[in-house]
Amino acid sequence: MSDATPTDAAQPDPLGDRAVAGPFDESEANPVRPYIDLGGIKILPREGLNLRLEVEEQTKRIVAVGLDYAGSTLQVQPFAAPRTTGLWEETREQIRAQIRQQGGRVEEREGPLGPELLAEVPVAAGPEGAAGKRLARFVGVDGPRWFLRGVIGGAATADVEAAAQVEDLFRSIVVVRGGTPMPPRDLIPLKMPATPGAA
Numbered sequence: 001m002s003d004a005t006p007t008d009a010a011q012p013d014p015l016g017d018r019a020v021a022g023p024f025d026e027s028e029a030n031p032v033r034p035y036i037d038l039g040g041i042k043i044l045p046r047e048g049l050n051l052r053l054e055v056e057e058q059t060k061r062i063v064a065v066g067l068d069y070a071g072s073t074l075q076v077q078p079f080a081a082p083r084t085t086g087l088w089e090e091t092r093e094q095i096r097a098q099i100r101q102q103g104g105r106v107e108e109r110e111g112p113l114g115p116e117l118l119a120e121v122p123v124a125a126g127p128e129g130a131a132g133k134r135l136a137r138f139v140g141v142d143g144p145r146w147f148l149r150g151v152i153g154g155a156a157t158a159d160v161e162a163a164a165q166v167e168d169l170f171r172s173i174v175v176v177r178g179g180t181p182m183p184p185r186d187l188i189p190l191k192m193p194a195t196p197g198a199a
Contacts, residue, residue, distance in 0.1 A: 018141060018143065021171055022170075022171035022172055022173065022174075023141050023143065023148050023170060023171055023172075023173045023174070023175060024143075024172075024173070024174045024175070025143050025144050025146070025174070025175060025177070026042075026174055026175065026176045026177065027144075028174075029042065029174040035174060036051065036193045037191075037193055037194060038053075038062075038065055038190050038191060038192075038193055039062075039176065039188070039189050039190045039191035040078040040175065040176055040177075040178075040187070040188030040189055040190045041065060041076065041078050041148070041173050041174060041175055041176065041188075041190065042173070042174040042176060043065070043067070043172075043173060044172045044173075046069070046169070048069060048070070049067060049068070049069045049169070050067070050068040050069070051065065051066070051067055051068075051193075052065070052066035052067075052068070053065060053066070053190070053192065054066055054075070061189075061190075062189075062190040062191065062192070063077070063187060063190070064076065064077045064190075065077075065190060067169060069165065069166060069169055070155060070156065070161075070162040070165035070166055070169075071154055071155035071156075071159070071162050072152060072153060072154035072155045072156035072157075072162050072163075072165075072166045073151075073152070073153040073154050074150055074151070074152050074153075074156075074166050074169060074170060075150065075151040075153075076148060076149065076150045076170070076173060077148075077149050077187060078146055078147070078148050078149075078175045078176075078177075078187070078188040078190075079146065079147045079148075079149065079184075079185055079186065079187055079188060080145065080146060080147075080177065080182035080183065080184055080185065080186045080187075080188055081142060081143075081145055081146050081147040081184055081185075082145075082184045083145055086142025086147060087140075087142060087147040087184065087185065088114075088115070088140035088141065088142050088147060088149075089115075091140055091147070091149065092108065092115065092117055092138070092140070095117055095119070095138050096108070096117060099117075099119045099121060102121065102122055103122050104119055104120050104121045104122055104133070105119065105120040106118070106119040106120070107119075111137070111139065111167075112163075112164075112167050113139045113140075113141060113150075113167060113170065113171070114139075114140075114141065116137055116138060116139045116140075117137070117138040118135070118136075118137055118157070119135070119136045119137075119138060120133045120134070120135055121133065121134050121135075121136055122134075134153065135153070135157040135158065136151055136152065136153050136157065137151070137152040137153075137156070137157050137163075138150070138151055138152075139151075139152060139167075139170060141170075143175055143177075144177070145177050146175045146177045146188065148170075148173060148175055150170050152166055152170075175188070176188070
């Protein structure tokens, strides 16, 4: 860490190459690419990618985007962040506490996207009776005035090839923070995509 006062341009970037390799800020994205516009984030379509919007029952607002890809799931949420500090460190602490509270196990490790949590989360018993455990990787990247959180499940928790494909998908996401003032940690609003093919 340098003693320099952080400016808008000098965001903490543990990846070192976020602006070049993603996830991208809207100002860094390639404007000619055919993104699927979901409001707070844009997703680059690719072969074999299925997209689900996760909607909160009471409010009917979209609270997360689920992406099924490479035998894995990636759930993403964009949040507003303070101008000078990132949220990922604090968010990792909260996730860690939450999982331990549920009786799960969690370890922090350095992943291709920076620090991440690998968690073993207890799963409630299904109709077959046996309760089990589910592996999940929690990843997060701090950008300029935003924070993108991802939860990876399925093959990408253990299979190196699937993990690389899902990490690439996560890095291809564009976060659209917008100019509206928002309290830090607020979910950046998500919306239904326009009809496929529409600009």
